[in-house]
Amino acid sequence: MADQVTIDTGMVQRMVKDARFVRLLPAIRTLQTQSGQQAKKAGCSSCSRKARPTFTNDQLWTAVRNTLGQVKASPDIKQQLKSLLAAKQLRFKYKTPAGTKLVVEIL
Numbered sequence: 001m002a003d004q005v006t007i008d009t010g011m012v013q014r015m016v017k018d019a020r021f022v023r024l025l026p027a028i029r030t031l032q033t034q035s036g037q038q039a040k041k042a043g044c045s046s047c048s049r050k051a052r053p054t055f056t057n058d059q060l061w062t063a064v065r066n067t068l069g070q071v072k073a074s075p076d077i078k079q080q081l082k083s084l085l086a087a088k089q090l091r092f093k094y095k096t097p098a099g100t101k102l103v104v105e106i107l
Contacts, residue, residue, distance in 0.1 A: 004106070008094070009060035009065060024080055025029035027066035031059060064094040071107060078107065 005011075015021035016032045023029075035055065071078045071090065081089060092105045 002085070002087045003090040004091050005085045006091045006093055007064060008092075009057070009064060012053070012060055012063045012067070018085055024077060024084070025067055025070060027040060027063050030066075031055065031063045034059065058099075061095045061099070062097075064092060065097075067106060068092045068094065068107075 009084070012028065012031065015028045017024070018037065021028050022032050071081060071092075082088070090107045092107070093102065095102055
């Protein structure tokens, strides 16, 4: 189990492709809906890959902030996310809505 897992734009892009995260986190589900791509089921082979979705930086930063809000609001979601990521702590790295400042929060 990892001590700390960082949730940033790269992690969000990976989460969009995984059905477990899409089911757990409404912010990831929203981002996936915007991309128009279905998440792969856990364990699918690479032969069923589809084109990569493209997101703007604003969409990704918003998804990280919204995920943080959901995790803070629900201890159940926080615990499930930690178990999916096999982490003891979650580290959220995101930019403010104005895009001027990088913020790091550890839960």
